[in-house]
Amino acid sequence: MPEYTQSSELNEEGLRELMIRYQQADANAANQLVAALSPALLRFFAANPYTRDHAEDLLQECWMRIHRARHTYRPSEPLLPWVFAIARHTKVDALRRSHRTNSREVELSDFHQATIGVEAKPHYADYDLQRLLAELPESQREVIIMLKVSGMSLEEVARATSTTVGAVKQKAHRAYRKLRRILEERMNSQGTNT
Amino acid sequence: MSSCKEVVRYLAEHPHSKETSLPGWVRDHLRWCQPCRQLWHLLQVPLRSPALPNGLSESITRQIMANLKPVRVIPSPQTLALIFTGVFLLMISAGGLLLGYKALASLTIWQIVIIGLTSIGAIALATMLFTKLIVPGDRLPLNPYWFLIMVPVLLSVVVRWLFPWRGHLFATSQWSCVLLALAFSAPAGIFALWILHRAAPLSAGLAGAIAGTFAGMVGFSVATLHCTILTSCHILSWHLIATLGISIGLGAVLGRTLGQRYFSRSG
Numbered sequence: 368m369p370e371y372t373q374s375s376e377l378n379e380e381g382l383r384e385l386m387i388r389y390q391q392a393d394a395n396a397a398n399q400l401v402a403a404l405s406p407a408l409l410r411f412f413a414a415n416p417y418t419r420d421h422a423e424d425l426l427q428e429c430w431m432r433i434h435r436a437r438h439t440y441r442p443s444e445p446l447l448p449w450v451f452a453i454a455r456h457t458k459v460d461a462l463r464r465s466h467r468t469n470s471r472e473v474e475l476s477d478f479h480q481a482t483i484g485v486e487a488k489p490h491y492a493d494y495d496l497q498r499l500l501a502e503l504p505e506s507q508r509e510v511i512i513m514l515k516v517s518g519m520s521l522e523e524v525a526r527a528t529s530t531t532v533g534a535v536k537q538k539a540h541r542a543y544r545k546l547r548r549i550l551e552e553r554m555n556s557q558g559t560n561t
Numbered sequence: 562m563s564s565c566k567e568v569v570r571y572l573a574e575h576p577h578s579k580e581t582s583l584p585g586w587v588r589d590h591l592r593w594c595q596p597c598r599q600l601w602h603l604l605q606v607p608l609r610s611p612a613l614p615n616g617l618s619e620s621i622t623r624q625i626m627a628n629l630k631p632v633r634v635i636p637s638p639q640t641l642a643l644i645f646t647g648v649f650l651l652m653i654s655a656g657g658l659l660l661g662y663k664a665l666a667s668l669t670i671w672q673i674v675i676i677g678l679t680s681i682g683a684i685a686l687a688t689m690l691f692t693k694l695i696v697p698g699d700r701l702p703l704n705p706y707w708f709l710i711m712v713p714v715l716l717s718v719v720v721r722w723l724f725p726w727r728g729h730l731f732a733t734s735q736w737s738c739v740l741l742a743l744a745f746s747a748p749a750g751i752f753a754l755w756i757l758h759r760a761a762p763l764s765a766g767l768a769g770a771i772a773g774t775f776a777g778m779v780g781f782s783v784a785t786l787h788c789t790i791l792t793s794c795h796i797l798s799w800h801l802i803a804t805l806g807i808s809i810g811l812g813a814v815l816g817r818t819l820g821q822r823y824f825s826r827s828g
Contacts, residue, residue: 392632441696452763547597
């Protein structure tokens with residue numbers, strides 16, 4: 368039986384086996400699945416500037432949704448798209464709630480809008496990938512996170528985001544183009560400064 | 562010589578490629594183009610998942626353990642497709658037994674074949690989409706929104722092409738046809754919504770609308786085989802638009818209500 372720790376690579380076959388045992392109420396499998404998937408899910412929630420502060424709450428909420436809907440995982444299908452589709456739904460719900468709250472608060476106070484504006488625009492202190500990812504639109508960022516953090520294939524990302532492989536490639540292409548443009552601008556500005 | 566655009570496109574289409582697996586033209590480009598090389602190096606940086614805060618994993622596991630029971634896995638798409646085919650055939654047979662398909666004698670072979678194939682195609686696609694939409698992360702064979710638009714449009718074109726218009730028959734026995742169609746749609750729709758309620762669709766309203774399309778197509782088929790007013794004006798207005806419109810609308814509303822129990826915040 369595969370044993371998972373937090374630092375393990377996400378191995379689709381092993382995870383699928385754990386999920387099947389979890390559906391049969393195997394407590395040990397549930398434990399291992401939580402340990403194996405939670406770091407990648409936490410990164411997924413923390414990648415968004417609006418959900419970063421609540422990433423741990425969202426992780427818990429996501430696991431409760433996974434638990435309630437565990438009978439809808441079909442063992443013949445890949446597990447990661449199923450898990451990340453639920454995670455994405457959890458995040459979208461949180462973003463909607465957050466936007467509703469923010470729009471109400473803006474009406475009450477103008478200075479709060481300024482605070483949100485500062486949070487949403489991170490500074491570029493270095494070439495750190497996470498900071499650069501924060502510059503991307505949400506739909507492009509989540510594609511890159513799924514591809515990079517959990518090592519999902521284009522096909523699996525397409526399933527998790529309910530789109531086609533072509534649309535995922537398009538989003539990844541746009542994201543890479545934007546990242547390249549930012550890097551080029553920074554190189555140019557560094558050249559000008561020196 | 563390759564352009565930056567081509568290289569960026571290649572990297573996007575091969576997100577897990579290693580340096581050794583890059584084709585020669587990409588490697589050559591990366592050698593002399595600094596921004597592309599920077600991007601390549603950036604994409605090689607491992608984006609590690611953070612360690613979980615102390616106690617978080619235990620807290621999640623504890624909540625799961627509080628309600629850990631064996632579950633019955635939802636049937637496969639193939640099994641569901643067979644069940645839906647059975648429901649469709651059952652309703653069509655029930656319509657034939659209870660009403661008698663009077664229109665069959667007046668329909669030409671081409672009308673039967675073309676309308677039959679279009680309806681069966683729409684029902685098969687609705688079933689396929691529905692079985693995929695009710696679970697998270699499944700591959701969709703086509704865009705469900707396009708499907709919801711294309712079914713009424715395609716059937717309208719087919720009906721208008723196969724039957725004479727005769728607008729003066731617009732208001733003839735309209736409600737009896739709609740009610741009859743809906744009476745046969747209802748059991749099919751209730752069955753589809755019951756499946757939806759047991760499943761966990763991420764877009765419950767959309768899955769409900771597709772269930773409504775399935776149910777509406779059952780009603781359309783029964784009404785068209787039974788009703789002897791074979792004019793496109795009547796069939797389009799009452800068998801198709803009214804029946805399908807009501808089924809899809811009701812399906813969307815009920816689907817949204819019934820399909821969200823697993824993903825609502827309260828659970």
